[in-house]
Amino acid sequence: MHVLIINGSPRVKQYSNTDKILEKFTAGLSETGCTFEQYEVSDRKQWDSIRAAFDRNENILIALPLYVECIPGLLMEFLETLTPKNDDSKMSFILQSGFAEGIQLRCGEEYLEMLAERLGCKYVGTLVKGDNFSIRMFEGKQQERLTLRYKEMGVEFGKEGNFLSEKCRAFTGPEVFSAPMRIFIGIMFKTVVKNGFKNTALKWGCTKPLDYRPY
Ligand SMILES: Cc1cc2nc3c(=O)[nH]c(=O)nc-3n(C[C@H](O)[C@H](O)[C@H](O)COP(=O)(O)O)c2cc1C
Numbered sequence: 001m002h003v004l005i006i007n008g009s010p011r012v013k014q015y016s017n018t019d020k021i022l023e024k025f026t027a028g029l030s031e032t033g034c035t036f037e038q039y040e041v042s043d044r045k046q047w048d049s050i051r052a053a054f055d056r057n058e059n060i061l062i063a064l065p066l067y068v069e070c071i072p073g074l075l076m077e078f079l080e081t082l083t084p085k086n087d088d089s090k091m092s093f094i095l096q097s098g099f100a101e102g103i104q105l106r107c108g109e110e111y112l113e114m115l116a117e118r119l120g121c122k123y124v125g126t127l128v129k130g131d132n133f134s135i136r137m138f139e140g141k142q143q144e145r146l147t148l149r150y151k152e153m154g155v156e157f158g159k160e161g162n163f164l165s166e167k168c169r170a171f172t173g174p175e176v177f178s179a180p181m182r183i184f185i186g187i188m189f190k191t192v193v194k195n196g197f198k199n200t201a202l203k204w205g206c207t208k209p210l211d212y213r214p215y
Helices: 017-031 044-056 073-079 102-118 140-147 149-160 166-171 179-203
Strands: 002-007 035-040 059-065 090-096 122-129
Touching (some): 017 090, 017 149
16 A cells, blocks of 8 residues: 655644654554655645645545644645545544643544545544654654654554554543543643743743733
8 A cells, every 4th residue: 555644734844743753653654565655734845746646646644733623724725725536535644732632632533534525535534642742852762752652553554544443543542531630730730841831931041931911
């Protein structure tokens, strides 16, 4: 199977978490003997090539981050330039986000199912997972610890040609955290995370407090 992969993040490849996820996913995919070609929507110079690849490929996978509970505006702008297909092409998605609970990605997942149909393709599932905020903050082994889990899903996709298996569904993790976990995360955000942001702001030369509201 040959797969067209489109990274739908507006972040340039170098800084895109989606790209780091795809690095591992495609490593797994290649292990099963599949081939792929990958493009980035963030690079407008590639848009003509992506449109041509969309027209000639039968297996299309769009990987995208959740931006403000929905799909990134730049990706939407690109998708509106596509001519819907009318053949047996299959379309699947990798939908990833910062916050970890699966439930916040489900609305986006439903939208993607409709999108595949509107683009004239057969919908073959979405791989849904959050907890990816920090990928781009790490390098080497630390980053690999966060992205390696996608390699197994690349193998699964290579074998099945879709994300419809129970294994893919389970990959999402918890739909909602337990009450103690939510309290714990709330405390962490108000202390450790807040301090982290404060220190970063200081390093960047910010002289005002982060909650500064002059107006
Ligand atoms: C403008 C913006 C909006 C975001 N909105 C959400 C959101 O609604 N829910 C969420 O869980 N993560 C959100 N995130 C986090 C991203 O989904 C997450 O960091 C993702 O891994 C980014 O992938 P990328 O680097 O390939 O763009 C947002 C990030 C940005 C920059």
